[in-house]
Structure formats: C-alpha cells, structure tokens
Amino acid sequence: xxxxxxxxxxxxxxxxxxxxxxxxxxxxxxxxxxxxxxxxxxxxxxxxxxxxxxxxxxxxxxxxxxxxxxxxxxxxxxxxxxxxxxxxxxxxxxxxxxxxxxxxxxxxxxxxxxxxxxxxxxxxxxxxxxxxxxxxxxxxxxxxxxxxxxxxxxxxxxxxxxxxxxxxxxxxxxxxxxxxxxxxxxxxxxxxxxxxxxxxxxxxxxxxxxxxxxxxxxxxxxxxxxxxxxxxxxxxxxxxxxxxxxxxxxxxxxxxxxxxxxxxxxxxxxxxxxxxxxxxxxxxxxxxxxxxxxxxxxxxxxxxxxxxxxxxxxxxxxxxxxxxxxxxxxxxxxxxxxxxxxxxxxxxxxxxxxxxxxxxxxxxxxxxxxxxxxxxxxxxxxxxxxxxxxxxxxxxxxxxxxxxxxxxxxxxxxxxxxxxxxxxxxxxxxxxxxxxxxxxxxxxxxxxxxxxxxxxxxxxxxxxxxxxxxxxxxxxxxxxxxxxxxxxxxxxxxxxxxxxxxxxxxxxxxxxxxxxxxxxxxxxxxxxxxxxxxxxxxxxxxxxxxxxxxxxxxxxxxxxxxxxxxxxxxxxxxxxxxxxxxxxxxxxxxxxxxxxxxxxxxxxxxxxxxxxxxxxxxxxxxxxxxxxxxxxxx
Numbered sequence: 299x300x301x302x303x304x305x306x307x308x309x310x311x312x313x314x315x316x317x318x319x320x321x322x323x324x325x326x327x328x329x330x331x332x333x334x335x336x337x338x339x340x341x342x343x344x345x346x347x348x349x350x351x352x353x354x355x356x357x358x359x360x361x362x363x364x365x366x367x368x369x370x371x372x373x374x375x376x377x378x379x380x381x382x383x384x385x386x387x388x389x390x391x392x393x394x395x396x397x398x399x400x401x402x403x404x405x406x407x408x409x410x411x412x413x414x415x416x417x418x419x420x421x422x423x424x425x426x427x428x429x430x431x432x433x434x435x436x437x438x439x440x441x442x443x444x445x446x447x448x449x450x451x452x453x454x455x456x457x458x459x460x461x462x463x464x465x466x467x468x469x470x471x472x473x474x475x476x477x478x479x480x481x482x483x484x485x486x487x488x489x490x491x492x493x494x495x496x497x498x499x500x501x502x503x504x505x506x507x508x509x510x511x512x513x514x515x516x517x518x519x520x521x522x523x524x525x526x527x528x529x530x531x532x533x534x535x536x537x538x539x540x541x542x543x544x545x546x547x548x549x550x551x552x553x554x555x556x557x558x559x560x561x562x563x564x565x566x567x568x569x570x571x572x573x574x575x576x577x578x579x580x581x582x583x584x585x586x587x588x589x590x591x592x593x594x595x596x597x598x599x600x601x602x603x604x605x606x607x608x609x610x611x612x613x614x615x616x617x618x619x620x621x622x623x624x625x626x627x628x629x630x631x632x633x634x635x636x637x638x639x640x641x642x643x644x645x646x647x648x649x650x651x652x653x654x655x656x657x658x659x660x661x662x663x664x665x666x667x668x669x670x671x672x673x674x675x676x677x678x679x680x681x682x683x684x685x686x687x688x689x690x691x692x693x694x695x696x697x698x699x700x701x702x703x704x705x706x707x708x709x710x711x712x713x714x715x716x717x718x719x720x721x722x723x724x725x726x727x728x729x730x731x732x733x734x735x736x737x738x739x740x741x742x743x744x745x746x747x748x749x750x751x752x753x754x755x756x757x758x759x760x761x762x763x764x765x766x767x768x769x770x771x772x773x774x775x776x777x778x779x780x781x782x783x784x785x786x787x788x789x790x791x792x793x794x795x796x797x798x799x800x801x802x803x804x805x806x807x808x809x810x811x812x813x814x815x816x817x818x819x820x821x822x823x824x825x826x827x828x829x830x831x832x833x834x835x836x837x838x839x840x841x842x843x844x845x846x847x848x849x850x851x852x853x854x855x856x857x858x859x860x861x862x863x864x865x866x867x868x869x870x871x872x873x874x875x876x877x878x879x880x881x882x883x884x885x886x887x888x889x890x891x892x893x894x895x896x897x898x899x900x901x902x903x904x905x906x907x908x909x910x911x912x913x914x915x916x917x918x919x920x921x922x923x924x925x926x927x928x929x930x931x932x
Contacts, residue, residue, distance in 0.1 A: 315373075322363075333353040340766070341808035348419055352804065423811070435900045443466060460897070469744075501740070509673025510652075512654035513634065539592035541556040565585060567587060571583040577602060579599075637657060639722075650680055688732075693820075697712070766802060766804070786811065788806065791820035816834050852884070853871075855895060858895060859887075
C-alpha cells in the first residue's frame with residue numbers, strides 16, 4: 299500500500315469479481331433469512347419488502363467491501379455505495395452488467411423492492427408519518443414550540459406560514475393546559491394559512507439528573523468602582539428599604555436590603571451604620587439621601603454583608619457620633635446555593651439518599667480531602683454501576699469514572715473538567731454510556747402525559763429508545779388509550795440505542811408508522827462528540843435501507859434561533875440535514891428567522907444532493923465562465 303495515499307492499487311479482474319459478487323449475493327440472502335426469522339412475530343401480516351431490504355442491507359454491511367468497490371469503479375460499474383433502499387435489485391443489475399462484459403449468463407435473484415418501489419416506499423412512509431412534503435423542498439421542518447406559543451396564536455401562525463410542517467410540544471416543559479392551547483393554535487393556523495402542519499409530542503422519559511445543592515449563607519457584596527491604580531472613583535451603593543419593597547428593582551441596579559419600619563422611621567440623612575462584615579472588617583455605611591420607601595447609603599470600601607451581620611445606627615451630635623440603635627440586622631437576601639466546583643482528580647460521591655449536595659473540603663494546597671456529594675434523581679441506577687463505568691455530567695461538561703459503589707452511593711473520580719474547574723449545579727443530566735439503567739420504557743409521568751398525547755398529537759416520540767421492548771411498552775400504552783394509529787418516533791440518544799437500532803427497526807416497522815429521531819445532544823455525550831458525524835451517517839443509511847423516515851434533531855441553526863446570528867459551521871450542518879426526511883429546529887427568540895433561513899438552505903441544497911447521491915445540476919460557477927475561444931488553426 300502506498301504510504302502517502304493509503305491506496306494499494308489492487309483491482310479484481312472481471313471474471314473473479316463476478317464470482318465474488320455472486321457469492322456475496324448468496325451470503326446476503328442467507329444472512330437476511332436469519333435476521334428475519336428472529337422477527338417473524340413482529341410482522342403479523344407477513345414480512346414487508348421494506349423489512350426484507352433492511353435485512354439484505356444488514357447482511358451486506360456485515361463485511362468489508364472496499365476492495366470490491368474499487369474494482370467495480372475501475373470498470374465503470376456502480377460501487378454499491380448508494381444501494382441502501384434497494385440492495386438486491388441494485389446488486390442484480392451490477393452482476394448482470396458485469397456478466398455481459400465477460401460473456402457469462404447470470405441468474406437474476408428475486409426479493410426486495412425494485413429501484414422504483416424502494417424510493418416510493420420511503421416517500422410513502424414519510425408522508426404517512428410526517429405529512430406530505432411542502433412545495434419547493436424534499437425535507438419537512440419541525441419546530442419546538444416555546445412556552446409563549448400557548449398564548450400567542452400569531453406566533454404559531456407566523457411559524458406555519460414561514461414553513462413549519464410539524465409543531466413539536468416537549469412534554470418535559472409547560473403543562474397540559476398549555477399543550478392544549480398550543481395544539482389549538484396549530485389547528486387554527488392550518489385553517490388560516492392553508493398549509494398543513496402536524497402536532498408532534500415528545501415524552502420526557504427517564505432523564506437521570508443531579509439532585510438539589512445545599513443552600514449557603516447568602517451574601518451581598520458592596521464593591522466600589524476603582525481606577526487602574528486601585529483608587530475608589532465611585533462609592534458602592536445600597537438601598538435600605540421597607541420589607542414590602544424588597545422585590546422591586548433598585549434604580550440603576552443598586553442592591554436592596556430591608557430594615558424594619560420602626561428603624562427606617564427613626565433614620566435620617568447624614569446617619570451612618572457601623573458594622574463588621576463577613577470578614578470581620580470594620581466598615582461604615584453613610585446614609586446619603588431619602589428615596590421612596592427608605593434611604594440610599596454608600597460605602598468607600600468593599601464589604602460583604604450576610605443575614606448574620608449586625609449594624610449599629612449612629613448619628614452625629616455634640617461633635618461626636620452617638621449610637622442610636624444597636625444590634626440591627628438586614629433582611630431581603632436572595633437565597634443561594636453552595637458552589638460545587640470540580641477539578642480533574644477530585645472525588646464526587648453520587649448519593650442514594652435525596653440529601654442536599656455539598657462541595658466537600660479542601661486542604662491548604664487545594665487538594666480535596668472530603669469528597670463533594672450530590673444526590674441522583676434515580677438512585678436505583680447506582681446499583682447498575684461498576685468500577686470503570688464512564689459518567690458524563692451536564693451535557694459532557696464534566697467527565698468522571700466510577701471508582702467504587704457502596705451503601706452510600708457511587709464514588710466518582712473526575713476525569714475531565716475546565717482548567718478553572720466546572721461548577722456542578724442541581725438538575726443537570728447524568729449520562730452513563732453503554733449502560734442498561736434498568737428503568738422501564740415509560741416513566742410514571744410519561745403514562746400520565748400519554749392521555750394528552752392521545753388527545754392532541756399526530757405523532758409521539760419515545761425518549762431514550764433502546765430496544766424493541768421499549769416500543770412494545772409504548773404500543774401497549776397507546777392501545778389502552780385507543781390511539782393505535784398514532785405515529786411513533788424512536789428517539790436514538792444513547793449508545794445502546796445505536797447498537798440496538800436493527801432490533802428497534804425490525805421490531806417496530808411492522809407495527810407502527812415508524813420514524814427515527816437522531817437526538818444529537820445526548821447522543822454526542824454518550825458516544826463522544828468526535829464520533830457523532832460518523833454515527834449519524836450510519837443511522838441515516840440504516841433507516842434508508844428500512845425505508846424509515848428520519849428526523850435530524852438538536853442544535854440545528856442554534857445560534858441563529860437564540861442569538862440572531864448563525865455561525866458558519868452550523869450553516870454547513872443545516873445544509874447536510876437535508877438528507878433526512880425532517881429537520882428539527884429548537885426554540886429561541888429568533889426562531890422565525892431561523893425557520894426562513896433553513897427553508898432557503900433546504901430548497902437550494904435539494905438541487906445538489908438527495909441522500910448520498912449528488913445531483914448534477916448545471917453549476918453556476920461553470921455557466922458564468924466565458925465561452926472557450928477556438929484555436930487559431932480551427
């Protein structure tokens with residue numbers, strides 16, 4: 299093999315290549331039969347051609363065919379690289395063409411869909427599940443509705459008019475009354491715009507999260523503004539007001555503390571408050587002016603005030619300061635949590651008991667001598683952990699590894715964090731790549747939410763789908779509610795979901811109008827961001843072979859939707875998303891702009907590519923070149 303190119307130059311001769319392809323075809327048929335025998339009960343009306351083709355593809359991709367592909371391309375034949383939806387039909391055509399080249403009569407094998415049938419089946423399945431494709435583009439657009447959509451029908455109407463084909467309601471947020479209003483606004487927008495828009499609902503699923511963090515003593519820092527030489531150029535200000543006004547915002551962002559009405563009634567401009575702050579430093583607050591409901595005071599030195607801080611109200615009289623009231627305390631502090639900051643090498647105990655999290659204790663050199671602690675929302679998961687198990691926290695911001703498990707919980711060693719440490723908050727996601735958490739497919743909350751899903755939705759997504767049995771549990775729950783015709787979307791967002799995709803597809807495609815959502819947020823945490831592009835490609839290929847429509851989800855034009863400005867990488871990502879049957883946008887203040895931008899991108903890109911196949915539309919770059927001039931001797 300050439301060390302620079304990685305190409306060994308080997309090519310099969312036509313006769314030998316034909317033998318290889320005919321043997322490959324037999325292997326594919328036998329391999330497909332083995333797959334389908336395992337799932338006969340999943341197809342009560344008989345195995346469909348889509349399932350048959352998917353089994354052919356699984357058998358085909360069970361081997362390395364790169365040398366075969368090089369040889370086929372050398373002889374100007376299809377290299378089998380775009381045969382996902384019609385595996386056997388495509389292989390038959392290649393074998394016949396190669397047979398004609400070498401003068402050998404070949405036998406066409408039957409089975410699976412033809413080229414025309416394959417593309418029609420995928421298009422039909424997508425239309426049944428996701429609705430018909432809009433005019434001007436091949437992919438639909440799903441938009442996650444924000445909470446404001448419950449009370450803003452104009453927003454929903456604008457989204458539908460701008461190209462939203464599916465409205466997503468996330469059951470992890472808002473409440474049933476708001477979901478019902480959102481769905482009603484979508485139906486109204488359909489009638490008013492003349493555009494079709496389906497209602498899709500995501501079940502929240504078992505999202506394993508961190509528990510609450512213990513409160514800390516709240517503190518208000520009063521800090522003067524200083525110049526480059528450390529000299530105070532503006533004193534720190536604080537408003538001292540009646541408790542009834544503590545919820546109001548002070549003018550110019552000035553912090554507010556409250557004193558009792560009797561103290562305020564006796565206070566005058568020119569008084570001062572003497573105190574020792576949280577660092578035991580002696581400080582003086584000068585009362586400068588009366589404001590509505592109290593007084594404004596200022597200080598020339600930095601001070602830290604807590605609920606334990608005691609003040610003495612002093613007034614100048616007879617040439618000296620005299621104490622008017624002793625032992626005063628302020629109120630109105632905002633409750634705060636302890637900061638659990640974790641560095642690489644630190645220890646964190648994932649607790650079984652629902653007790654508040656604490657930051658642990660460090661020695662003088664910063665080393666952790668008492669581990670940090672935080673509870674797990676699903677403590678039964680801890681019983682599934684073994685030493686060496688990877689744990690990712692807060693969408694991968696913190697990485698850890700299980701050291702041991704005991705009666706208190708799991709002891710984790712932090713393996714990845716920012717150089718300045720990462721702060722661990724409550725209600726942050728916990729991911730355990732590759733681990734069977736032993737949780738049922740549907741949570742108790744999912745069971746309750748399904749009552750509203752059955753009433754309001756056209757399709758439902760099962761979060762964290764990892765097996766055929768997960769889909770069966772959802773199917774049974776839908777049957778109990780008389781919603782057997784509801785479209786079902788399996789959200790693939792874990793390592794186990796990726797590994798078990800054949801089981802999920804073969805177990806569900808004969809029972810539901812089935813689709814797959816590539817939920818790239820959790821999936822990237824589970825498999826590693828560097829593998830996401832590779833894995834999402836494989837998921838697209840497998841679903842195309844099964845004629846199962848795909849929703850490309852998570853962080854599409856995220857910066858544009860949230861900040862109003864798109865980054866260059868996410869524009870490229872949006873262009874690539876058109877290979878799926880539907881693309882999902884998340885909510886944000888600029889969602890209408892993001893939707894219109896995505897609509898334009900998809901419209902243009904479909905002229906250049908369909909799935910893995912480039913479309914050779916005339917290139918503007920070429921057309922804009924000056925016509926070549928004839929040679930002088932012509």
